[in-house]
Amino acid sequence: MDMDGNLEALMAAYQAGDFAAARSLINRLSPQLHRFLDAQSSNPADADDLLQEAWLRIHRARHTYRPEKPVLPWIYAIARRVRIDHYRRQGRTTRHEQSWEQLDDKMSASPEAPRGEELEALLAPLSESQREVLEMLKVAGMSLEEVARATSCSVGSVKQKVHRAYEKLRQTMSLPELTRSGSVQ
Amino acid sequence: MRDTEIDEALAKAARVPREVPAELLTRIADTIEPAMQPVRVLPSTWVLIGGLVLISGAVALLGAARAGFQGVEALAIPARVLIFGTLALLTCVAAAQLVSEWIPGSPRRLTPAALLALVSLTLLGVFTLLFHDYRTEHFLTTGLACFSTGLLHAAPAALLGWWWLRRGWAMDTVSAGLTAGVLAGLAGMTVLELNCTDSQAPHVLVWHTLVVPASAAVGAVAGRLLRSL
Numbered sequence: 001m002d003m004d005g006n007l008e009a010l011m012a013a014y015q016a017g018d019f020a021a022a023r024s025l026i027n028r029l030s031p032q033l034h035r036f037l038d039a040q041s042s043n044p045a046d047a048d049d050l051l052q053e054a055w056l057r058i059h060r061a062r063h064t065y066r067p068e069k070p071v072l073p074w075i076y077a078i079a080r081r082v083r084i085d086h087y088r089r090q091g092r093t094t095r096h097e098q099s100w101e102q103l104d105d106k107m108s109a110s111p112e113a114p115r116g117e118e119l120e121a122l123l124a125p126l127s128e129s130q131r132e133v134l135e136m137l138k139v140a141g142m143s144l145e146e147v148a149r150a151t152s153c154s155v156g157s158v159k160q161k162v163h164r165a166y167e168k169l170r171q172t173m174s175l176p177e178l179t180r181s182g183s184v185q
Numbered sequence: 186m187r188d189t190e191i192d193e194a195l196a197k198a199a200r201v202p203r204e205v206p207a208e209l210l211t212r213i214a215d216t217i218e219p220a221m222q223p224v225r226v227l228p229s230t231w232v233l234i235g236g237l238v239l240i241s242g243a244v245a246l247l248g249a250a251r252a253g254f255q256g257v258e259a260l261a262i263p264a265r266v267l268i269f270g271t272l273a274l275l276t277c278v279a280a281a282q283l284v285s286e287w288i289p290g291s292p293r294r295l296t297p298a299a300l301l302a303l304v305s306l307t308l309l310g311v312f313t314l315l316f317h318d319y320r321t322e323h324f325l326t327t328g329l330a331c332f333s334t335g336l337l338h339a340a341p342a343a344l345l346g347w348w349w350l351r352r353g354w355a356m357d358t359v360s361a362g363l364t365a366g367v368l369a370g371l372a373g374m375t376v377l378e379l380n381c382t383d384s385q386a387p388h389v390l391v392w393h394t395l396v397v398p399a400s401a402a403v404g405a406v407a408g409r410l411l412r413s414l
Binding site: 051 | 188190191192194195196197198199201202203204205206209210212213214216217218220221222223224225226227287288289290291292293294352353354356357
């Protein structure tokens with residue numbers, strides 16, 4: 001098995017019981033999943049636990065992946081559910097589910113300070129739903145259709161979230177103090 | 186600021202690598218390794234949908250065979266075509282929706298609530314079009330009998346559907362339960378349309394249609410209980 005192969009081939013090998021393929025997938029996808037799971041987490045150790053939980057769920061549900069289909073929407077759908085369940089367990093169900101399941105642009109920006117990493121700092125003013133859509137599009141490199149599958153919503157809804165996210169980013173990034181501090185450039 | 190500038194800023198920020206501790210990656214791999222074995226991939230989506238439609242149809246026909254087909258015999262041909270054609274179509278839509286709920290990353294065209302609204306409103310529309318006897322004789326007694334018959338037949342349809350999709354992976358058990366409830370409710374309602382001879386509009390509009398939302402509510406509660414386990 002070529003461990004530099006595409007994700008779909010690796011996933012098919014993983015389904016066939018190839019541990020090297022599974023390890024290769026874990027190594028390749030964990031950084032972006034870790035970043036995705038870390039968003040708005042109040043405790044940095046949470047992301048490590050969530051990543052482990054996500055891979056366990058991926059392992060248990062690996063038979064539901066359909067060979068030849070894109071892997072990322074399938075994996076992100078599971079990771080997203082892990083994140084939602086985590087928030088629910090933390091007793092923040094209502095606020096976060098509303099922001100994820102519905103299009104809610106009126107939701108206030110995250111009260112938590114970004115951790116100083118540039119992407120997190122850039123996305124900090126966005127709502128959960130806008131942030132997760134941009135992360136999938138810009139970090140994971142997924143298409144609109146794939147993001148729609150991963151987030152269980154329509155392509156139109158994804159486009160609308162992106163549009164609103166860009167509007168908000170445009171406002172934020174145009175602020176003179178932000179521009180001066182170099183967080184945009 | 187232009188969109189391309191935002192794109193560039195995002196692309197630049199995304200290029201900053203995220204470090205994941207090597208020991209964490211090793212721990213994840215080590216956790217998975219003992220359970221590594223080949224798995225059988227799920228059948229195609231169409232097989233899963235077809236199975237659910239067949240289960241719903243079989244439950245409805247068996248239920249009506251036990252209770253009698255007086256209801257369909259009392260209907261005129263155009264009414265039969267409209268009612269059972271609509272039920273068949275809605276069953277296919279609900280089955281497709283349920284399969285989507287059961288497989289991660291599937292395209293979802295409707296939310297469970299939208300599906301419930303679509304099914305309920307369509308059936309109300311069809312019944313309003315076909316039934317024009319607005320008397321309310323024995324409204325409660327015959328109504329409750331029909332309602333309980335519908336729910337009683339929805340239960341085996343839901344259980345068999347659950348069994349059929351048992352190898353899937355429900356992402357959100359509440360949504361999946363609600364959708365399964367809609368599908369099962371349609372099976373229960375089909376039994377009523379095949380069997381019930383009461384053609385009073387209030388009876389059909391209220392008690393027959395109520396089977397679907399009631400079944401959906403039971404499904405959502407069951408999904409919530411499953412989630413809390």
